[in-house]
Amino acid sequence: MTRFLHDQFAKDYLEKLLQPYGEVKPSKKVSSEIREIDLLFAPTPNATQLETLGLLGRIAAIPAIIEPFRNAAPAEEICDCLLKLFQVRGELRREAKRNNASTRNSAIPKLWVLTPTASRDLLMGFGATPAHDWIDGVYFTPKTYRMAIVVIHQLPLTQETLWLRMLGRGRVQRQAINELEALPVTHPFRQATLELLYTLRQNLAAQTISEPEDRELIMRLAPLYQQDRELAKQEGELKGRVEERRQVVESLLKVRFGTLDAELATIIDSILTLPPEEFTPLLLQLSRQDLIARFGSDQ
Known part of the structure; x- marks a missing residue:
């Protein structure tokens, strides 16, 4: 149950961050089977200020399927993500054929798998390797697959990676929350992210059985929540x-x-x-x- 709560937070969080820059379709159904893409994003033409989101903004510069995992992504579930990508690609090609048009390669979304950790064997299994012009923790599969795997716990501790490290676990997420708290109160995504974290905290606290990691997250957010409510009251x-x-x-x-x-x-x-x-x-x-x-x- 707690995994579902974290998954819902990830979807809501990514949707909130990306909404100003393009069309976001959370939980998009594909094929006759019940398969859902966590997030399908298409940037608006000439979208500006994506650099505000750092690495996430760079990911969102082109159409993207974003699949965040709370736990380390298993190979089988990554294969399911690839299947969703191929189905979306097929839909785009069929639509182009109906309109007597060609499918532009740039219109086909790229699949981004966000996972807290990933073993070397898993990365090798998909042929995923680092790219010299991307930061540590980002691995690209052969071009045909149009897929990249972002290993959140390998990302450097910089402002550029903050918004993705917020989807990490344990100390990685707590460090991201510390950095979020330190941002100016006028930052466009600070308050929106805090509100989503408070909702996650409330939902986790309502569970009769919770993991130690979730209890630590609840405790970390408690003073922030109290401070925020007091400030709102004063305002x-x-x-x-x-x-x-x-x-x-x-x-x-x-x-x-x-x-x-x-x-x-x-x-x-x-x-x-x-x-x-x-x-x-x-x-x-x-x-x-x-x-x-x-x-x-x-x-």
């Missing part, structure tokens, strides 16, 4: 206070001048930069022209 309280002050300013302006027209409305944000004990007497004493002259210049 909510701050927004509430700002809204209350805005209502006070609007009410005072209406009492003084009978209405709140567009010209007065434009100075409210400038007025709110002052504390209530400073702006209240000004609103009660200054004329309309004086208020606009004083606060309108800040716009």
Whole structure:
């Protein structure tokens, strides 16, 4: 059961990261049998800022089938992934034939198997070897297969690999979470990833029987979750206070001048930069022209 929860997290996580850059089809069914691709991705033309995702962004630069594994991927299941790829390739060729068009090689997705670990025998069995222009941990099979195997626990500890190391296990995933926590709060994927991790934590905590590794993950995420909820609470309280002050300013302006027209409305944000004990007497004493002259210049 816990493996299913981690698999669902991986799908949701990859979908969230890749969604801004193209079309994502999670759990796409292929063939008459019940076979599902974990994630089928097609980048939008001229997709920009993929470098934000580092190695994952480089993977997503061309159409891709992404199959993440929670445990070390067995050879038999990698073969199943290849079968899905061949079926997708067949569908594309049949569609092109119906439209009297040729299938562009660049339109055929590349299969990326994401596995925490992989033995040398497994890699040799698929003829998977490193490429000089890719980082450690990425292995490519012969060109005909259009497949690569990413061994997550072999990836270097760099910003470029962070988003894939988040799908690792044990210390590899915990290190990735530490790096995620250290990112600026304005990073486009920091909060979205944390929210997905919190959902995973909640689902794992609901299990009556859990693995020691899952319990460690729950404990690692607990202070982050508490800190995040406290920050959200503080932000909510701050927004509430700002809204209350805005209502006070609007009410005072209406009492003084009978209405709140567009010209007065434009100075409210400038007025709110002052504390209530400073702006209240000004609103009660200054004329309309004086208020606009004083606060309108800040716009």
